[in-house]
Amino acid sequence: MEAPSPAPSGSVSAADERDARLAALLQRRQELTESLADSPYDFILFLERAVVYSDLGYPDLAAGDAYRALLLTDEAKDESYEYHDQVTEALENYSSSNFPKVLYHGTLSDGAPDLFSSQGSSGPGMLNTLASLAAVRCFQILALSLLLCGSLRSAYEFCERGLKAVPDNQDLLEIKSYIERLARRRLQKADNEPVQIQELPDRGVVRREVYPWNTYEPDRFSQESLSFLNSQLAEMAPKCEVRVSNLPVLLDGASSTDGYDIIPTCNQLGLFAKEDIAPGEVVLQEYSALTANNRHKESTCDACGNELPPLTKLGTQAKCCPECDDTVFCDEFCYQKAQELYHPAVCNKDVDAIAKDPEAKVADESLYVLLLSRLLAMSSHQDIHPLDVIAIKYIWGDFVPPSVNDIDLSVNAEPPPDWTLPFSFKYNIETPLHILEKMDIDIFANLDRYDTWVFNTAYSKFRGTASARKSLRDGRPDVAAVHPFWCLANHDCNPNVTWEWGGRMVLWARKTRVVGHQPGGIKAGEEIFNHYCDVDLDVQSRREWAKGSLGGWCMCQRCRDEAQAIGL
Numbered sequence: 001m002e003a004p005s006p007a008p009s010g011s012v013s014a015a016d017e018r019d020a021r022l023a024a025l026l027q028r029r030q031e032l033t034e035s036l037a038d039s040p041y042d043f044i045l046f047l048e049r050a051v052v053y054s055d056l057g058y059p060d061l062a063a064g065d066a067y068r069a070l071l072l073t074d075e076a077k078d079e080s081y082e083y084h085d086q087v088t089e090a091l092e093n094y095s096s097s098n099f100p101k102v103l104y105h106g107t108l109s110d111g112a113p114d115l116f117s118s119q120g121s122s123g124p125g126m127l128n129t130l131a132s133l134a135a136v137r138c139f140q141i142l143a144l145s146l147l148l149c150g151s152l153r154s155a156y157e158f159c160e161r162g163l164k165a166v167p168d169n170q171d172l173l174e175i176k177s178y179i180e181r182l183a184r185r186r187l188q189k190a191d192n193e194p195v196q197i198q199e200l201p202d203r204g205v206v207r208r209e210v211y212p213w214n215t216y217e218p219d220r221f222s223q224e225s226l227s228f229l230n231s232q233l234a235e236m237a238p239k240c241e242v243r244v245s246n247l248p249v250l251l252d253g254a255s256s257t258d259g260y261d262i263i264p265t266c267n268q269l270g271l272f273a274k275e276d277i278a279p280g281e282v283v284l285q286e287y288s289a290l291t292a293n294n295r296h297k298e299s300t301c302d303a304c305g306n307e308l309p310p311l312t313k314l315g316t317q318a319k320c321c322p323e324c325d326d327t328v329f330c331d332e333f334c335y336q337k338a339q340e341l342y343h344p345a346v347c348n349k350d351v352d353a354i355a356k357d358p359e360a361k362v363a364d365e366s367l368y369v370l371l372l373s374r375l376l377a378m379s380s381h382q383d384i385h386p387l388d389v390i391a392i393k394y395i396w397g398d399f400v401p402p403s404v405n406d407i408d409l410s411v412n413a414e415p416p417p418d419w420t421l422p423f424s425f426k427y428n429i430e431t432p433l434h435i436l437e438k439m440d441i442d443i444f445a446n447l448d449r450y451d452t453w454v455f456n457t458a459y460s461k462f463r464g465t466a467s468a469r470k471s472l473r474d475g476r477p478d479v480a481a482v483h484p485f486w487c488l489a490n491h492d493c494n495p496n497v498t499w500e501w502g503g504r505m506v507l508w509a510r511k512t513r514v515v516g517h518q519p520g521g522i523k524a525g526e527e528i529f530n531h532y533c534d535v536d537l538d539v540q541s542r543r544e545w546a547k548g549s550l551g552g553w554c555m556c557q558r559c560r561d562e563a564q565a566i567g568l
Ligand SMILES: C[S@@+](CC[C@H](N)C(=O)[O-])C[C@H]1O[C@@H](n2cnc3c(N)ncnc32)[C@H](O)[C@@H]1O
Pocket: 247, 248, 249, 250, 268, 269, 270, 395, 396, 398, 464, 465, 487, 488, 489, 490, 491, 492, 549, 550, 551, 555, 556
């Protein structure tokens, strides 16, 4: 075999071509985002950006844009709708001689030619033609993108809605058969067995990353970030400080490195003792209003998530919001915190029932979307970008580099294993937009704050850091919270602290350590190690658990020693 000849100088390698294509797509995305800031009701721009997202390999973001475009096509068709006039104005420059290229996609009107030809090529007729064609394009992008994200039931529903308008549309028919094929494979059904829509899985996974255009992530290791975090920490944990911690790289599964003296490590943040802390002493006490409760009309504080105080003969210290009686707080402190941080954005806005009392199988999802809802209320009330809300700004979302997430874009490709952010049309796109609309936020004109990628970034930060409490009645998770300082403490299966969440999240120095029942207490300079799992479990169970919750095989000293001792 001949050795490959070196590429002639000046020739472009495949990698260079790929990089150039990526750069051009990112540039186009930026331009379209800026155009949308100027003309937020132009559904053609949303569709164009959806296509760019698809080409970049972000089908979830493509679905988000196609869905906003679809909502705007409805606005265009009905004069009585809220944004009808704005859509009409935004689209007045399109005409039959300046027809949007994004609508030249196959024969969008297959099976229903009259639907489009009879509507006209100027004025309101033109608007209707554009809206009808764009709606079909939206259905195609939604169906295909949601299929790629694994949200099969929603993909199928959009296919069906599209086929109702254009029954012979080839793209939609093909996508429908792909969905059925994939569903049969996932449900382990034979090729000819019918698939019922209700049985289609709707939960998939998408990329979990700092998007290339996300300028909101701080450099968490910079002196500026550390100083800010430590100024905030001073009151809740006076004997601790935030520092860079060197942690083992988590592995995907069993490895032979348990006995090694040196294992691969990476830098993250962690909490450290600045002074000696005595056994049993409180290490940290943190208040958070980034909480969620998925039971409608439950007796918990709207702000901190704690059980409301009981009614005594002298009454109760609980306090209702004077404007919306259904919202109750533990006491004056929680009421004032809510007023300061989020409540005016949702007061009397009819958001209370959204995502409440869910079926058991989506109890977790409902808590995450309710945490997002609280974050959106904080962002709106504090008039800042959601990713600048202090409660999440410095949280690391266990992101992986965008290059690791790149995909094969063919319809037959499975999501690659590195996609780890749970996704569904309902919780990542539809419900957040519904919540914003209830809060009287214009979901088109405020795209810079409330774009789909912003929701995904917030979800990445919640997953892995939110703590949940289970109901004593039925064991379902019904209250959740994010405590951004508590969650800076890393995990160890021989922890030196333990935690409890009531109205505050509290960390205590353990009186006795798990390994060898050594006395507790933490020396100045030592790292604070919390436990994310039940440390009484055996090493195998702890490591299985850690794969889901910590992000990989736990490599703490106790796990490595115990695994080596039993020859795992
Ligand atoms: C709740 S955060 C802890 C704070 C985090 N280190 C930071 O920089 O913000 C949980 C993440 O920290 C890392 N982590 C925590 N404990 C660890 C350990 N014992 N070994 C390796 N990584 C750990 C994992 O990446 C995990 O997903």
